[in-house]
Amino acid sequence: MSSHHDHQKGLLITAIGGLVLTFDIPLIRLADGSPWTIMMLRTGTTLIATLLIWVAWRTLRGNVPKLIPGWSGLAAAICYGLTSITFVTAVYHTSTADLVFILAFNTVFAALLSWLFLRERPRLGTIIAMLAMIVGVLIIVGGSVGTGKLFGDFMALCSAFFVALAITISRASRKDMGFTALVGVVFPLALAAFVVSGEGLHVNAPWWIIFNGAVIMPISFFCLAAGPKYISGPEVAMFYLLETVLAPVWVWLVFAEAPARHSLVGGTILIVTLVAHSLWQLHEGRKRRAALAVGHPA
Template identity: 90%
Template sequence: MSSHHDHQKGLLITAIGGLTLTVDIPLIRLADGSPWTIMMLRTGTTLIAALVIWAVWRALRGNAPQLIPGWSGLVVALCYGLTGVTFVTAVYHTSTADLVFILAFNTVFAALLSWLFLREKPRLGTVIAMLAMILGVLIIVGGSVGTGHLFGDFMALCSALFVAIAITISRASGKDMGFTALVGVILPLAVALFMVSGEGLHVNQPWWIIFNGSVIMPISFFCLANGPKYISGPEVAMFYLLETVLAPVWVWLIFAETPSRNSLIGGTILIVTLVAHSLWQLHEGRRRRVALAVSHPA
């Protein structure tokens, strides 16, 4: 009964995190400001919120995890910091659909890095999924040639790579990196502060981005980071797909930004592949657990 309750709890927590994350890009767009001002406000409020939550946690319970656990934590924070820079840059240089579809490619990078550095050889089904996703990204990027979106697509691809590196190092270290992603915003905050000091503040609706950084980002990161405590990795991955599916919908409804034909084709390939692969992993996991229970009965 407890196990069933924990699973339901994990599904609820992760669903909240995934749904919350879907409004990140629309809020950035609604703030209507320059990239550096938006980055400064988004990362600054996220950092303040993270430090307040950590301080309250430490004061009330005394068992708050380290903000940056050792050298591995420092590298993970750096990766998330670089992601912050490339992500906001991509928001301003490519379409929302291209951005979220390419970000989903981080699963391929994670699988490749795990293969190279953790000696976790991917199974045939994963290799097939990786090839399909490479095809999807190539279709999206190919459609951006000559449209001015190629640089933004490259920044989105860099974001996917940095997230994959952070995930791989986190898994290899086995340390609690719950607050590390939030503290990692120090890097883009420092860069943004330097740039804003020269060009000045440029934002028409600052409350949208302040709300994003102080509420949306902490909730989404906290919930998604805690999901794996209760449910499997493939199930968590399914909720990350909510941003891939819903963010372009919100942007279409608010800004009337219609995805290109290539973006829709490539994005469909990515989403179908990720869903099919996640369902396959869930099936394989259940099958292995059943086999283990039969061979080792209680």
């Protein structure tokens, strides 16, 4: 009964995190400012909110995780910081559909990095899924050639890589890095503040990006980081897909930005592949648990 309750709790927490994250890009667009100003306000408010949460946690409970746990934590924080820079840059140089579809490619990078550094050889089903996703990304990027969006697509691909690298470092260290992704914004914050000090603030609706950094980012990252405590990796991955599916919908409703045909084709390949692969992993996990139960009866 307790296990079932924990599973339901994990599904609810992760669903909230995935759903809240879908509003990140629309709020960046609504703020209507220069990339460096948006980056400074987004990362600055995220850092302030994170430190307030950390201090409150430490005061009330005392067993708060470290903000940056050792050298591995610093490496992961730098990766998350680089992700913030490339992500915001991509928002301004490519379409929302291209961005979120390419970000889903982080699963391929994560599998490759785990294979190279953690010696976790992917199974045949995962290799097939990786090849299909590579085809999907090539279709998206190929359609951007000559449209002025190629640089933005490259920045999105860099974001996917840095996220995968941070996840690999976290898994290798086996340390609690719940706050590391949020504290990592100090690096892009310092860079953005330096640039803005020279060019000045340029934002027409700052309340949107302040709300994004102070509320949306902490809630989404905290919930998505807490999810794996209660549910499996494939189930968590399914909720990350909410941004891939819903962010382009919100942008289409608010800004009337319809995805290009090549984006829809490549994105469909990515989404279908991820869903199929996650369902396959869940099925394989249940089979292994059933085999263990038969082999070790109570």
